[in-house]
Amino acid sequence: MQTVKMVVTGPFSAGKTEFIRSVSEIDVVATERKISSDSERAVKQATTVAMDFGRITVDEDLVLYLFGTPGQKRFDFMWEILSEGMLGFIVMVDSTRPETFREARSILETFRAYAPTPYVVAANKQDVDDAWELEDMRHALRLDGKVKLLPCVATDKDTVKNVLLELLYSILAEMEGNEK
């Protein structure tokens, strides 16, 4: 049996957990609560970190795992470990919170440096009234015209499927491109 993985990253509260939950056939392993520095002190002994972990069984021989990155800054060091061997990655951005765009951009750059795999950017929470328009987000995030920026509502399975499919199409296109 073969397993492949994709990583879902982005700033805290962008919608990573929700995204994975929408398509995973197992309950997403854990959700993350914002830990205030006080309670963080209280848990000093057995520090655990929630991780989002979803699964999609393709057939008898193939399983796709979706890994969400932890939002807490102090676990940044896990990114490199998670990015190892991934097929591609998705950067989730909360379209209603422009103050997180800069962080999203820097997360994107970091992941690109870890692995030269294809990626897409999901403009999440497009169902909310004050969500930014895609073209404005493209400028604000300084995304090249070639980078796929896709509308997304993490609670809506169809848009999540679309994001995953667009990433897979990019992966396929890259394989075909490499052939020539």
Added chain:
Amino acid sequence: MALRGNLRDFTVTQLLNLINLAHKTGTLVIEAPNEVAKVSFRDGKLSYAQIGQDDGHLASILHKTSRLTTGQLRAIQLRATHVSDKELGLLLINAGHMTQDDILSSLQSYFTDMVRRLFTWIEGSFRFENDMMPPPDRITVRLDLENLIIEGARQLREFEQLQDEIPSLEMALRFTERPGSNLQKMNLSVEEWRVVSYISPKNTIQQIASAAKMGDMEIRRIVYGLIQAGLVEVVRPDGAAPVQERARPAIPVQNREEQKSLVNRLITRIRSI
């Protein structure tokens, strides 16, 4: 007479026992494949310990034991480079930020934890340096070794049990087909997570351990927990591809047609969700 040898022949617990009985003063240096530990004793009592990259400075220790916040630690590291540990301790006490007992108990629990970590080391060489003591500006403690020795002996038994449960590290792991429902409530530690991220039928447990920089005991304990939770199962390794640190092809080695067929299968599956 030089006290030196290999951990395969003489365990850390046995060394502590010897140091305790002989009331030894000096530093036990243990060189394991990935890390070096230096543990100092005075008259057979634990006085100081430092492992690997840890700088062993008071500020770092107070941070690790949650007595200082990360912000406070950073401020100290940036602006108090010329202050010795003893001075810093006094400053913190004088500022009413903590008491002398707070500092000593932080150091004690930190040093004890360091020694506990050594119990999981089963590979490496050791030597006892009679003349080596921690740098003079460091704050040392005086801790009886008896309790640690008892703990070490207990861990040794646990290790033997784990060895029965997971006899070979040459086996690989894979995620189970149907993870138990307890998976939902599972909160993985950072170490467990590290291991999980390397799980593949291509990687032996031994390879995962070295990629995750873990000792035999630590990896066995984590793998045992993951098996108990129904998350993984032990399988025969599939091929002998080593765990590579970096730049591994995104898709495990196959020819391009197979890769494309794999991606196409993923596409078909996701369309059908």
